[in-house]
Amino acid sequence: MPYQGTTGALALVAALALSVSGARAFDESRFPNWKGQWVALGGAGNAAWDTTLPPGAGERALLTPEYQAVFAANIKAEAAGGPALDPTSRCVPAGMPRVMMAVQPMEIVITPGITYFMFPAFDSLRHIYTDGRSFPAQIEPSFIGTSIGQWQDTDGDGRFDTLRIETRAIRGPHTYDASGIPFHKDGEAVVTEKVYADKADQNTLHDEITTRDHALLRPWTVTRSYRRDAGQVRPEWLEVLCRRDASRVLIGDQNYKVSPEGLLMPAVKGQQRPDLKYFK
Amino acid sequence: MLDRSAMGALALAAALAMSVAGAKAFDDASYPDWSGYWLAFGAARGSFDTSRPKGLEQQAPLKPEFQKILEASIADIAAGGQGNDPGYHCGSHGMPRVMLALEPIFFVILPQTTYVILERLSQVRRIFTDGHAWPVQLPGASVGYSIGQWIDTDGDGRYDTLQVETRGINGTRVYDSNGAPLHPDNSTIVKERISLDKSDPNILHNEITTIDDALTRPWTIMRSYRRHPAVWDEYVCAATNEHLAIGHDDYLLSADGLLMPVKKGQKPPDLRYFDAPQP
Numbered sequence: 001m002p003y004q005g006t007t008g009a010l011a012l013v014a015a016l017a018l019s020v021s022g023a024r025a026f027d028e029s030r031f032p033n034w035k036g037q038w039v040a041l042g043g044a045g046n047a048a049w050d051t052t053l054p055p056g057a058g059e060r061a062l063l064t065p066e067y068q069a070v071f072a073a074n075i076k077a078e079a080a081g082g083p084a085l086d087p088t089s090r091c092v093p094a095g096m097p098r099v100m101m102a103v104q105p106m107e108i109v110i111t112p113g114i115t116y117f118m119f120p121a122f123d124s125l126r127h128i129y130t131d132g133r134s135f136p137a138q139i140e141p142s143f144i145g146t147s148i149g150q151w152q153d154t155d156g157d158g159r160f161d162t163l164r165i166e167t168r169a170i171r172g173p174h175t176y177d178a179s180g181i182p183f184h185k186d187g188e189a190v191v192t193e194k195v196y197a198d199k200a201d202q203n204t205l206h207d208e209i210t211t212r213d214h215a216l217l218r219p220w221t222v223t224r225s226y227r228r229d230a231g232q233v234r235p236e237w238l239e240v241l242c243r244r245d246a247s248r249v250l251i252g253d254q255n256y257k258v259s260p261e262g263l264l265m266p267a268v269k270g271q272q273r274p275d276l277k278y279f280k
Numbered sequence: 281m282l283d284r285s286a287m288g289a290l291a292l293a294a295a296l297a298m299s300v301a302g303a304k305a306f307d308d309a310s311y312p313d314w315s316g317y318w319l320a321f322g323a324a325r326g327s328f329d330t331s332r333p334k335g336l337e338q339q340a341p342l343k344p345e346f347q348k349i350l351e352a353s354i355a356d357i358a359a360g361g362q363g364n365d366p367g368y369h370c371g372s373h374g375m376p377r378v379m380l381a382l383e384p385i386f387f388v389i390l391p392q393t394t395y396v397i398l399e400r401l402s403q404v405r406r407i408f409t410d411g412h413a414w415p416v417q418l419p420g421a422s423v424g425y426s427i428g429q430w431i432d433t434d435g436d437g438r439y440d441t442l443q444v445e446t447r448g449i450n451g452t453r454v455y456d457s458n459g460a461p462l463h464p465d466n467s468t469i470v471k472e473r474i475s476l477d478k479s480d481p482n483i484l485h486n487e488i489t490t491i492d493d494a495l496t497r498p499w500t501i502m503r504s505y506r507r508h509p510a511v512w513d514e515y516v517c518a519a520t521n522e523h524l525a526i527g528h529d530d531y532l533l534s535a536d537g538l539l540m541p542v543k544k545g546q547k548p549p550d551l552r553y554f555d556a557p558q559p
Contacts, residue, residue: 026306091370091518109388109395116388116395118404122372123516125402142514144402171514237406239421241372241451242518249526252537262527265553272554278540279548 031110031151031160032197037235038205038226040102049098049176050222059181067215070182078180081268083255085180087173090250091242093123095143095174096167097191097209100224104240115149115163120240128165139169141187154196165193176211184215203230306391311430311439312476317384317399317512318484318505326382328455329501340460346494353459360543362523362530363459366452369525370517372401374422374453375446376470376488381505383515394428394442399515407444418448424470433475441475455490463494482507 042051053059060068078085088094094101099119109116113131128149139146145167151160170189175181183189190212198204205228210221229235248267249256251274257265264274324330332338335354342350353363362368372378378398379385388395396405407428418425424446430439450466462468469491477483484507489500524531524539526549532540539549 026308028306093516093518109390111388111390116397118395122401122403123514123518125397125404127512140513143516143519144514234412234415236419237421238419239372239403239423241422242370244369244518246525249524251524251533251539258526259553262529263550263553264526273551274549275538276548276551278534278538279546 026112028110029159033202034108034110034197034205036228036230037105037107037232037237038102038228039105041204041225041227047101047177048179049101049181050220052222059176059179062216062218062220063181064215064217067182067184070215071180074180074182081255081266081271083250083253084248086175086178088178088242089245089248091122091244092173093143094121096126096145096147096170097193097211098174098176099124099126099144100193100207100209101177102224102226104238105235106226107235107237120238122240122242128163130163135166135168141169141171143171143174145170145191162194162196165191165195167191167193182215184213186214189213198225203228308389309438311389313481314387314389314476314484316507316510317386318381319384319508320381320503321506322504325380326456327458328377328380328460330503331501334456335458338455338458338460340455341496341499342460343494343496346461346463350458350460353454353461357458360546362542363457364452364461365454365457365459367457368521368523370401370521372403372422372451374451375405375424375449375468376472376490377453377455378403378405378423379472379486379488379503380456381503384508384513385505386510399513401515401517407442409442414447420448420450420466422449422451422453424449424468441473444470444472444474446470446472461494462490462492465493468492477504 048059050059060071063071074085077083084090093099102119104120107118109118113129115128115130117126117128119125123143126144126147128147130149130151133148135146135148146169147165147167149163149165152162152164153160154162168190170183170187170191172183172185172187174183192210194208196206198206205226207224207226208221209224210219212219247258249258249264254271254274255267256271256274257267259265322330324332324334327334327338328340329338336351340350349364353365357363367373373380378400383398383400385396385398388397392408392410394407394409396407397403398405403423405423405426407426409428409430412427414427415425425448426444426446428442428444431441431443432439433441447469449468449470452464453462454460455462471489471491473487475485477485484505486503486505487500488503489498491498522533524533529549530542531549532542534540
């Protein structure tokens with residue numbers, strides 16, 4: 001079956017879902033074998049969202065002038081003791097699309113109507129609905145967004161090999177990576193993905209990720225890749241608990257330090273005392 | 281087929297797994313329909329043992345030194361504090377507390393693993409049903425490491441019960457928000473027996489037995505969950521948590537972003553560093 005359009009793919013998915021629902025048998029052979037533990041390629045050196053661009057100025061160049069200014073102001077504010085640019089430092093989830101950097105290994109669980117992307121970090125479980133549904137008219141924004149996918153058999157061998165995903169309703173604040181590159185505050189970012197195994201190596205998975213956001217001059221496409229150990233019979237799944245940085249607290253919009261003995265301290269010279277009117 | 285021994289269940293599971301590997305087809309009809317979201321119900325759902333009133337009346341079989349910890353926790357809660365509940369700072373509730381299901385849980389059943397997915401913090405329990413033995417070294421996690429066995433108790437050719445044993449549970453844990461503690465030695469073992477109600481397929485029961493060094497004997501309770509339509513709702517504690525710790529003291533954040541006391545008469549934070557000359 002050659003590569004097919006959206007309508008054809010949806011029809012195929014719907015037919016498959018129906019047959020599964022009727023027979024109550026899940027024909028795994030129709031889907032790619034993406035079992036195992038997927039580890040992001042590149043390791044710590046791959047910490048930038050787009051490794052093809054020089055960090056900092058190169059990535060910043062993709063932002064509209066308004067958001068270049070926002071980014072610069074955020075950097076300045078953080079340097080002056082303000083809130084950290086990276087929301088994950090406060091245990092706020094990385095969200096989409098950043099979660100696909102897979103800082104910790106991920107598991108992909110394929111079922112007929114939903115494919116799950118599971119990450120060890122808290123608040124990072126993706127549901128990719130592949131049952132042919134449409135996006136609801138109203139979606140409650142979430143950090144992980146709402147994702148609808150379509151399986152495709154691009155080489156016509158009778159087995160799906162590619163998962164195309166669109167994700168909307170992504171809640172902010174979120175950033176592309178730890179550098180703090182911002183998304184537009186309107187929350188209208190749309191992320192599309194094409195996930196497939198490498199043609200020459202089924203133990204390498206690629207995710208072509210395109211982000212459309214009003215803070216960008218043009219859609220931004222990056223490819224993240226992951227690898228699994230084919231010889232790993234039973235992967236060890238670690239639990240990653242977010243530990244808030246106890247040396248900093250955010251009270252309202254003000255960032256403060258906490259001394260080693262647990263007392264509140266100014267984060268910047270001349271910072272005002274917090275308002276304690278509720279203690280009177 | 282009547283309730284069978286663990287060996288028998290393991291053999292059946294292994295045979296099924298082998299056939300799946302060969303035919304690459306997962307016969308969903310061999311497993312119970314636990315689709316949808318499951319949520320605890322009833323007025324007493326917040327307590328670990330729903331058959332008893334909350335607090336000390338739970339009659340947790342705690343050893344005296346752990347009973348004192350519980351009593352202190354309840355006294356702190358009565359004074360406006362949070363007791364020794366680690367959950368209010370957005371920590372994992374860990375096993376067995378996650379199975380209270382005060383936020384929805386759902387199951388993804390595959391031949392080799394049954395996933396229990398918890399809406400709170402999007403945590404995932406993996407219950408391995410492929411017949412493998414306990415690893416020599418367990419990785420350690422708040423939800424532990426779980427091995428399960430599917431059982432066809434009524435012999436109708438379809439599994440109906442999942443028996444689970446969980447070990448390798450670590451972290452500070454309590455049974456419920458009143459703060460009855462588990463032993464900090466991380467040696468807890470939790471056994472579960474999960475099955476649908478015989479007369480109502482929209483009710484799921486989980487008989488939970490906890491074996492823990494803070495207890496005088498194993499503690500068995502029954503949790504029940506009601507099925508709801510499948511709607512995933514992201515539960516991000518850290519994004520909305522109004523509790524704030526500064527050093528060892530807890531405070532609340534008001535809607536206007538100011539510090540508030542959590543207890544009546546609580547002193548304000550020590551601001552001596554704001555009074556000192558700044559560098």
